[in-house]
Amino acid sequence: MPASPSTARAINDRLALRLLQQEGPLTAGRLKQLTGLSRPTVADLVERLTDAGLVAVVGEAGEQRRGPNARLYGIVADRAHLAALDIRTEGVAVVVSDLVGAVLAEAAAPVRGDAGTGPAVEQAVSLVERAVKEAGADRLHTVGIGAPGLIDPASGELRVSTGLPAWHRRLVAALQERLPLTRVTVENETNLAALAEQREGAARDRDTFVLLWLGHGTGAAVVLDGALRRGASGGTGEIGFLPVPGTPGLPSAADCEGGFHSLAGAAGIAVLAAEHGLTAPGGPVREPAAAAFVADAVVRAGEPGAPSAAAAERFLDALADRLAIGVASVVAVLDPGCVVLGGEVGRAGGAVLAARVEARVRRMSPLPTTVRAGALGGEAVLRGALLTARDTAQDALFAPRDR
Structure with missing residues (x-):
């Protein structure tokens, strides 16, 4: 069934806006080349977007730099302001940006859940409000939140979890109450990290891959044919619960100790380092310390030849052995062709650790698999939340309109 005229216009408008966001200001002629649309169609969409306040003339291009054909059109960046939150067990980080993603303010602070749910929520909300004020924004159009735990695929809400602070779930509702005109969305942190790595990081050339998150805890995000897969209950990627050899027991429905988390979580990595005689390096310590x-x-x-080189090699080999167990399990079931080692630990290990894991998976599985280090580290969650907020805002602002 062919698209209605209003839907076709909306599709063309979004295509043009995506290009303006990716490429920066463009002339109408360049938009015609990149979109493949006719000159009259491009002229119409530029007029619509300008009338809607989404696009404006921002300069001129070309040798002559004059006349209608030289006009450069760009997105009106302050048409909407966005915020992204990365909620961790121990704190919150927030960034505020304009519609094209330029960061206007950022802040982070620890949140003490032991002081009570109410004070913890108020502390986090106040951090957001201060960042919005610093950015000079009148209000937020959309807030994207990345949080540990499961997201209910039916309601889109963070599900109750015995392993996470109560203020996590309350914060989402509190933000919506404090910002009634703002769209607030929440997504699992590992899923957001995968989105960021696909858009801006190690998986830019992949529409099918798995991100293995290695931070304080472990998780996985599955992207197949360009689509994020969440599963029937929203639990796709809960690899921390994967039963694996080398642990003293089995995980339970309420606790992933004994699963892959015991081998690859930050605490397990720190113990492994101690077993190989490694001591915590001096100077500023990354978070988590395992990184x-x-x-x-x-x-x-x-x-x-350095005294500690041999111990470091043995530690990295032992860690690669552990990680390969989880990666090989994912590969056997999904055959993603590419696994990205994300999070702070994945980035810290870089190509050295990724190559070790890939070599082991190659021996364990007949399925060809590339293993890469994540490019964004712990920042991937915040970046993915901001990308999600931007997508949500654009979907609302660029919605089909009858004209």
Whole structure:
């Protein structure tokens, strides 16, 4: 069934706006080349977007730099302001941006849940409000939130979890109450990290891949044919509960200790480092601290002949053995062709750790699989939340209109 005229116009408008966002200001002629649309169609969509206040002339291009054909059109960045939150067990980070994604303000602070749910929520909401004020924004159009835990696929809400602070779920509702005109969305942190790595990081050339999150805890995000897969209950990627050899027991429905989390979570990695005689490096320590052990081991392993080089090599080999168990399990079921080691630990290990894991998976599985280090580290969650907020805002602002 062919699209209605209003839907066809909306599709063309969104295509043009995406290009303006990706490429920056463009002339109508360049939009015609990139979209493949006719000159009259491009002229119409430019007029619509200008009348709607979404696009404006921002300069001129070309040798002559004059006349209608030289006009550069760009997105009106302050048409909407967005915020992104990364909610962790121990704190919150927030960024505020304009519609094209330029960061206007950012802040982070620890949140003490032991002080009670109410004070913890108020502390987090106040952090957001201060960032919005610093950005000079009158109000927020959309807020994207990344949080640990499961998202109910039916309601889109963060589900109750015995392993997470109560203020996490309350914060989402509190933000909606405090900002009644703002769209508030929440997504699992690992899923957002995968989105960011696909758009701006290590998986830009992949529409099918798995992100293995390695931070304080473990998780996985599955992207198949360009679509994020959440599962029947929203639990796709809960790899921390995967039963694996090398642990003292089995995980339970309420606790992932004994699962893959025990091997690849930050606490398990720190114990592994101690077993190989590695000590915490001096200077500023990354969060989680396990990332500092891994980064330091990569440096030491690259110094042949140094007293600690052999211990660092053994530690990285042992860690790769552990990670390969989880990666090989994912590969056997999904055959993604590419696995990205994300989070702070994945980034700290870099290409050195990724190559070790890939070599082991190659021996364990007949399915060809590339293993890459994530490019964004712990920042991927916040970046993915901002990308999601931007997409949500654009869907609302660029919705079909009858004209």
